[in-house]
Amino acid sequence: MTLFVDMDEVLADTYQAHIDVYNSEFGASLTREECYGKEVWQCVPEEHQQSVRQHAHTRGFFKELPVIENSSEVLEQLNEKYKVYIASAAMQFPNSLEEKSDWLDNHFSFIPWQRRILCGYKHILKGDLLIDDRSYNLERFNGKTILFTSPHNVNTKGFDRANTWLEIADKLL
């Protein structure tokens, strides 16, 4: 079985990083819970939205992202059992490309370069399962899908869902 795993908000806590950078920059105290059902930029005053939307274009942003709890341990076990690829729609942010490669070297070095994919559309991936936080990626994928919970997708219906990597372990190991 070939398994594709997204990076941002599945392995890397990009969502929390947006909140942390915003709170630090504006002395705010935005929480994840306040953001449920929205993107972070939609949860800040209008005059700060442009700043939040610039995070992903900022050098360094993707370099130090926190690792989502249990993702490394569970993915390493999945990697023993399945053909695991990491697939990130990163081409939108050229500044992120090398940082993402470095981040994988630091935290997911057991996934070799041959199984790393930086792309745009994900429906061109041929495999059996896609784990992703974006419903538009899952909808067009030609295989099974798991929606990984992120604050922005808590209200999304119609997908098999995992809230944590331990739930993914339960489903797949």
Next chain:
Amino acid sequence: MTLFVDMDEVLADTYQAHIDVYNSEFGASLTREECYGKEVWQCVPEEHQQSVRQHAHTRGFFKELPVIENSSEVLEQLNEKYKVYIASAAMQFPNSLEEKSDWLDNHFSFIPWQRRILCGYKHILKGDLLIDDRSYNLERFNGKTILFTSPHNVNTKGFDRANTWLEIADKLL
């Protein structure tokens, strides 16, 4: 029809760049013809091989690659007719990732980020046709293939082959 097109030695003349950098560094006069059937590093004295093998790890190497003749004009026409993706096995060279994105912006800006793929293995791509200079990519691809001629593959048998982009136009337009 979904079409995947490789970058190095199909759109970008990486092979010639290896020769040019080598000739410039060592005051040599290696030609493409002397390299037929081999990689560039295999065509230089043993004491220079390590230097040639470092080119792809050197910052700047992928930034200024020459565009292969007629590739831009023909690909732009193919892009009107088919779903064209560019797929480069670039993950081996993290230093190349942003340079490749910039190079595409400069020379193939009509291919948007959604249709750009930096990957390792290419057999995970789901589509109808792969144009590539590496037989190992074509062998495992689950669709039609065209081997694009590069000095290193002139002796490779068993593939539908195109020597130039005008030949690709003849086949596909």
